[in-house]
Amino acid sequence: MKERFIVTTEDGSNTIYIPELNENYNSIHGSIQESSLIYLEYGLHYCNKEEINILEIGFGTGLNVFNTLLNTDKKIMYHSIELYPLTPEEYSKLNIPNFFDDNKSNLFIDIHECEWDKINLITDNFSLYKIHEDLLKVNLAYKYDVVYFDAFAPDIQPSLWTTEVFSKIYKSMNIGGILTTYCVKGDVKRALKECGFKIEKLKGPKGKREILRAVKESE
Numbered sequence: 001m002k003e004r005f006i007v008t009t010e011d012g013s014n015t016i017y018i019p020e021l022n023e024n025y026n027s028i029h030g031s032i033q034e035s036s037l038i039y040l041e042y043g044l045h046y047c048n049k050e051e052i053n054i055l056e057i058g059f060g061t062g063l064n065v066f067n068t069l070l071n072t073d074k075k076i077m078y079h080s081i082e083l084y085p086l087t088p089e090e091y092s093k094l095n096i097p098n099f100f101d102d103n104k105s106n107l108f109i110d111i112h113e114c115e116w117d118k119i120n121l122i123t124d125n126f127s128l129y130k131i132h133e134d135l136l137k138v139n140l141a142y143k144y145d146v147v148y149f150d151a152f153a154p155d156i157q158p159s160l161w162t163t164e165v166f167s168k169i170y171k172s173m174n175i176g177g178i179l180t181t182y183c184v185k186g187d188v189k190r191a192l193k194e195c196g197f198k199i200e201k202l203k204g205p206k207g208k209r210e211i212l213r214a215v216k217e218s219e
């Protein structure tokens with residue numbers, strides 16, 4: 001396993017840094033504002049269904065799961081794929097819960113400690129299924145309304161940003177399904193369009209001019 005360190009982003013929240021890849025799990029300009037804008041505002045809150053199935057690529061620090069759990073009253077089934085889960089030693093040191101409701105910080109540990117590859121009821125309205133698998137091999141047999149595509153950048157992991165991968169995700173989405181990602185590279189836009197997504201660029205969080213939203217409009 002590659003060496004990983006906890007680092008602090010500009011809003012004071014922690015993320016993980018992998019020196020060998022020179023890559024952070026979240027934006028160094030503030031992980032919480034990034035998660036809240038790209039995945040919650042542009043993805044989750046753009047979906048008008050009352051029961052929402054979410055797929056996340058890259059569970060990582062659990063920030064997107066925790067942020068979603070604490071910021072919606074809708075009924076959520078949340079699937080998150082992760083090939084290299086953090087260790088208890090790592091996730092127990094993350095200060096992410098300090099930036100949310102004090103009374104809910106135990107839920108951050110719950111989402112990390114709950115079993116992998118099994119559906120866990122975190123609250124009455126929120127189920128979490130953490131899939132310990134390679135995105136390239138995973139079989140997506142569910143239908144999703146919202147996809148948080150939060151893989152490492154395409155120059156670090158080009159194999160995860162291909163037409164094949166996006167096509168697998170496209171097939172697993174309901175019509176009207178929404179995928180958001182922080183990456184607006186030309187190759188990524190082309191691959192998404194090739195699969196059938198309609199894409200739009202939206203204003204990014206601090207440190208990122210634009211981000212992408214892709215919508216599945218037909219089968």
Ligand SMILES: C[S@@+](CC[C@H](N)C(=O)[O-])C[C@H]1O[C@@H](n2cnc3c(N)ncnc32)[C@H](O)[C@@H]1O
Pocket residue numbers: 024025026057058059060061062063064065081082083084085133134135136150151152157160
């Ligand atoms: C940008 S980070 C995700 C950040 C995460 N969403 C968060 O809120 O902290 C990318 C994640 O993808 C995971 N990953 C890398 N390769 C993968 C693969 N082939 N399949 C599934 N997950 C992978 C990494 O271990 C890392 O946790």
